[in-house]
Amino acid sequence: MSNKQLPNRRDILVGGTALAAAGLGNVSPAQGPARSSANDRLKIAAIGVGGRGGANLRTMEQTGLVDVVAVCDVDTRFTDQAILRHPKARAFRDFRKLYDVVGNDIDGVVVSTTEHTHAFATMPALQLGKHVYCEKPLAYNIDETRKIAEAAERAGVVTQMGTQIHAGNNYHRVVELIQSGAIGEVSEAHVWVNRAWGLQSEAAAKKQRDLLHVDSRPTDAMTPPDHVDWDLWLGPAPVRPYHSVYFPGPRWYRWWDFAGGTMSDLGSHWNDLPFWALELDAPTTVEAFGLPVHPEIAPASMSAKYEYPQRGDRGPVTVSWYQGTHKPEIWQRGEIPRWDSGVLFIGNKGMLLSDYGKHVLLPEDSFVDFEPPAPFVPESPGHHEQWVRACLGEAETASPFSYAGPSTEANHLGNVAYRVGKKITWDRDKMECVGCPEAAPFIAREPREGWSLS
Numbered sequence: 218m219s220n221k222q223l224p225n226r227r228d229i230l231v232g233g234t235a236l237a238a239a240g241l242g243n244v245s246p247a248q249g250p251a252r253s254s255a256n257d258r259l260k261i262a263a264i265g266v267g268g269r270g271g272a273n274l275r276t277m278e279q280t281g282l283v284d285v286v287a288v289c290d291v292d293t294r295f296t297d298q299a300i301l302r303h304p305k306a307r308a309f310r311d312f313r314k315l316y317d318v319v320g321n322d323i324d325g326v327v328v329s330t331t332e333h334t335h336a337f338a339t340m341p342a343l344q345l346g347k348h349v350y351c352e353k354p355l356a357y358n359i360d361e362t363r364k365i366a367e368a369a370e371r372a373g374v375v376t377q378m379g380t381q382i383h384a385g386n387n388y389h390r391v392v393e394l395i396q397s398g399a400i401g402e403v404s405e406a407h408v409w410v411n412r413a414w415g416l417q418s419e420a421a422a423k424k425q426r427d428l429l430h431v432d433s434r435p436t437d438a439m440t441p442p443d444h445v446d447w448d449l450w451l452g453p454a455p456v457r458p459y460h461s462v463y464f465p466g467p468r469w470y471r472w473w474d475f476a477g478g479t480m481s482d483l484g485s486h487w488n489d490l491p492f493w494a495l496e497l498d499a500p501t502t503v504e505a506f507g508l509p510v511h512p513e514i515a516p517a518s519m520s521a522k523y524e525y526p527q528r529g530d531r532g533p534v535t536v537s538w539y540q541g542t543h544k545p546e547i548w549q550r551g552e553i554p555r556w557d558s559g560v561l562f563i564g565n566k567g568m569l570l571s572d573y574g575k576h577v578l579l580p581e582d583s584f585v586d587f588e589p590p591a592p593f594v595p596e597s598p599g600h601h602e603q604w605v606r607a608c609l610g611e612a613e614t615a616s617p618f619s620y621a622g623p624s625t626e627a628n629h630l631g632n633v634a635y636r637v638g639k640k641i642t643w644d645r646d647k648m649e650c651v652g653c654p655e656a657a658p659f660i661a662r663e664p665r666e667g668w669s670l671s
Contacts, residue, residue, distance in 0.1 A: 416516050473636075478632070
């Protein structure tokens with residue numbers, strides 16, 4: 218386990234531009250624009266090209282600024298489809314072989330694998346000095362996340378984590394309102410999402426429109442489809458027989474061996490807003506609430522409360538997370554609009570409620586004559602194009618790993634607190650929960666033989 222300390226995000230911002238200080242653009246000095254290709258086109262490899270990965274690749278293609286050199290997926294159906302669009306590209310199943318064969322022929326890599334292989338697909342690119350776009354969450358656990366963020370800092374390349382909504386105008390306007398003091402000093406924020414996938418009763422799974430219902434690891438084994446290399450899919454995770462409760466995605470999302478459930482998935486999008494607007498970094502304590510912990514399966518519904526210390530002239534703040542059937546008390550009492558999912562900021566001059574596409578200042582009667590600040594967050598050409606143009610030296614990224622690393626760590630800490638079943642005190646520098654040795658297996662794990670981040 219690495220105990221190296223990343224630069225504190227506020228320390229990085231001190232020397233940045235006014236836009237960086239607002240949490241915008243590329244906050245790490247190592248992330249400055251870097252020209253990659255003499256012909257102003259970015260040569261990329263796409264690792265994971267089905268589902269979310271296929272969408273990422275198509276969006277990159279639409280920029281008109283990339284040449285696809287290689288595609289990789291453990292499922293040959295998806296590489297076959299990608300090669301039809303890019304007949305000059307080379308196809309691989311194992312991303313380790315991709316780096317061996319075409320590592321010198323690419324400028325950047327787009328990683329869209331399952332959570333438990335994000336770090337292992339990303340690290341070789343950073344070690345080769347390649348730019349990286351990686352889907353959220355940045356890595357499977359805190360240890361892997363820290364190692365990836367540190368490697369990106371050393372590499373000095375352009376990075377972006379795939380929190381696409383970060384580029385949306387609505388989030389930009391909310392950040393401006395919060396940081397300009399529209400609702401005064403914010404002391405608490407509440408984030409809730411209505412998705413309830415994971416451990417729950419069969420009746421609840423049906424009601425919540427879960428993908429499937431499962432409450433234990435299958436005892437029977439199934440034969441993997443011919444088009445899937447199951448051993449490669451497992452990657453660094455412990456070996457287990459193939460079964461349809463894990464594959465295809467996102468069924469794996471609920472299994473602790475492969476992911477962190479809703480917290481690490483949707484938390485990457487929804488917790489991003491308070492993390493950005495309030496300029497958060499590492500929490501001091503985290504406490505989680507929910508049904509008894511299952512050793513294999515993440516919960517469908519849970520909640521967590523984070524305590525953040527004072528940051529410069531910003532006072533301490535609590536951020537509470539709710540998923541599935543859990544909701545904030547103020548929502549339950551009907552004192553705010555009951556949006557299915559949302560982010561609520563509570564300040565000493567009012568409240569701000571937001572989701573992905575809209576926001577409102579509350580109580581509305583108090584803000585009838587309110588004049589919003591002039592926009593100071595620059596418009597984005599789109600999350601993917603922003604990364605491409607940054608790699609070509611024409612832009613800066615909004616979610617570089619220097620920002621995405623700490624935000625991903627915070628989300629993982631919610632699951633750590635839930636799995637240990639008690640309030641944890643987080644020591645960011647030592648990367649440990651103070652006086653809680655039982656948390657260690659949830660912070661880091663030894664990868665399966667044949668897989669390494671070194």
